[in-house]
Amino acid sequence: MRVLQNLLWTLLGVGLAVLLALLFISYRFAQYAVAPIEQNYNKQKQFITDASHELRTPLAVIGANIDAIAASGEETVHSQQEWLGYIRFELNRMGKLVHDLLELARAEQAKSTENIAFHLSLDYETAAASMEAMLYDSGVTLVTEITPNLWLKGDRNQFTRILTILLENAAKYTPPGGQITLQLHPENQRVVLRVSNTGEGIAAKDLPNIFDRFYRGDASRSSQTPGFGLGLSIAKAMVEQLHGRITCESEHGLTTFHVSFPQ
DSSP states (O other), rough: OOOHHHHHHHHHHHHHHHHHHHHHHHHHHHHHHOOOOOGHHHHHHHHHHHHHHHHHHHHHHHHHHHHHHHHHTTTTTTTGGHHHHHHHHHHHHHHHHHHHHHHHHHHHOOOOOOHHHHHHHHHHHHHHHHHHHHGGGTOOOOEEEOOOTTTEOOOOOOOHHHHHHHHHHHHHHHTTTTTEEEEEEEEETTEEEEEEEEOOOEEEETTGGGTSSTTTOOGGGGTSSSSSOOHHHHHHHHHHHHTTTEEEEEEETEEEEEEEOOO
16 A cells, blocks of 8 residues: 555656646746737637646546555555556656647747758658558558659758647547648748648638647647647748748648648
8 A cells, every 4th residue: 555655746746747847838938929919919828728728638548546545544555556547647648748838939039040051851850761661551552752852951840740730630530541731842942841731621711820839729729639728839940940930722622731841
């Protein structure tokens, strides 16, 4: 019983630490990312409300499972694995939220100083190969059309992260038997990346908001589609840091993200 109590206190301590980290990040993020002027007050208020909402659910689940364990009397740690598993899952979700908030804050605030030439085509081929292996079990096909020997200057990690976010987003909404297409070509002195996927698509009313923090369309609010609605916000912030542009269109069962960078 003592081991179980110690484990519970440890889990509770981790949860409280994550909570404090989230509150601090949310405050700093809202302070710097949203100008503290009257016309932007509602945006700042909405950001804090959304962050609090995303945090409330895992905390409630953790609390309920701790209560269940506490009510079990002299049960052993082994016999409480189900409840501990739920707690661990929610702590992992909270950790992912902290990671995403930090990544978004860095993307919106940091000024990239890297200006080193790198082989974009090769990096994207490597990233696509990694994603293709992950998609295999779900029955989704990844088609790549990458112009060879495209080079760019800049932060290569950010360029790769943008592609990874878009591919992961496409994978979430592509049904079994569907297809994701990755295209990378030079166009009009720019390098253009397109990531498209078959599936239900994005409703017209949701398209103007898909890059907003925490925004998720009605169709994605089910428990079968994990995430906090921060990935596309992170991608947009990184694209803009790299002096690029990102847009999205969705119609007739096909959603396509267009990203372009100066060459």
